[in-house]
Amino acid sequence: EIVLTQSPATLSLSPGERATLSCRASQSVSSYLAWYQQKPGQAPRLLIYDASNRATGIPARFSGSGSGTDFTLTISSLEPEDFAVYYCQQRSDWPPYTFGQGTKLEIK
Amino acid sequence: QLQLQESGPGLVKPSETLSLTCTVSGGSISSSNYYWDWIRQPPGKGPEWIGNIYYSGSTYYNPSLKSRVTISVDTSKNQFSLKMRSVTAADTAVYYCATQSISGTFWFDPWGQGTLVTVSS
Numbered sequence: 410e411i412v413l414t415q416s417p418a419t420l421s422l423s424p425g426e427r428a429t430l431s432c433r434a435s436q437s438v439s440s441y442l443a444w445y446q447q448k449p450g451q452a453p454r455l456l457i458y459d460a461s462n463r464a465t466g467i468p469a470r471f472s473g474s475g476s477g478t479d480f481t482l483t484i485s486s487l488e489p490e491d492f493a494v495y496y497c498q499q500r501s502d503w504p505p506y507t508f509g510q511g512t513k514l515e516i517k
Numbered sequence: 518q519l520q521l522q523e524s525g526p527g528l529v530k531p532s533e534t535l536s537l538t539c540t541v542s543g544g545s546i547s548s549s550n551y552y553w554d555w556i557r558q559p560p561g562k563g564p565e566w567i568g569n570i571y572y573s574g575s576t577y578y579n580p581s582l583k584s585r586v587t588i589s590v591d592t593s594k595n596q597f598s599l600k601m602r603s604v605t606a607a608d609t610a611v612y613y614c615a616t617q618s619i620s621g622t623f624w625f626d627p628w629g630q631g632t633l634v635t636v637s638s
Contacts, residue, residue, distance in 0.1 A: 410580075443622075452613055452615075452629065453613075453628060454628075455625065458622045458624045459622070464624075464626065496563055498564075503566075504577045505581070506566040508565070508566070510562070510563045
């Protein structure tokens with residue numbers, strides 16, 4: 410089973426700042442990695458798929474990069490609605506699909 | 518546009534069977550274009566994939582849960598279902614259904630709103 414490790418666990422930033430979130434895989438997942446955003450009481454929402462492609466309707470301030478074992482989600486300029494929990498997920502080697510433990514992006 | 522909605526009991530006793538249904542609207546569950554998935558999220562933790570089913574009836578399960586889980590499809594009702602046997606408190610979680618589109622991104626999109634299942638006597 411591929412283990413995804415996200416860092417940091419919590420990131421405290423202010424609106425307008427740049428956010429950089431990391432996801433590291435225990436073995437190569439090629440580009441088969443996605444990022445999801447989850448707000449309290451809601452289901453996760455697909456943001457980025459195949460490491461660097463924005464899902465439908467996702468603003469351009471969200472971008473993804475990386476391949477192999479190291480991946481990054483960048484939010485170029487934080488909006489108030491971006492403060493949430495972010496998860497990475499792999500589908501390179503399944504079953505099972507696996508998720509990271511999440512990074513909480515909170516307002517500083 | 519596909520929409521998914523979970524339903525089922527919110528409270529299950531230890532050692533009993535958890536049963537949930539996901540109703541699909543905006544598309545056919547018999548379509549060869551989709552996999553239909555169950556995912557759960559314990560309070561305060563990340564999501565955990567449970568398993569999925571394809572229109573042909575093929576199923577794939579998380580090895581950690583495989584011995585206790587069955588996913589099935591009811592084409593007449595455009596629904597798919599999850600049964601999890603011998604539950605314990607560790608199975609308390611929000612349970613989501615989701616789909617993967619073969620012609621789309623093939624990631625989990627969309628998801629249902631989720632339903633909280635508590636295992637307690």
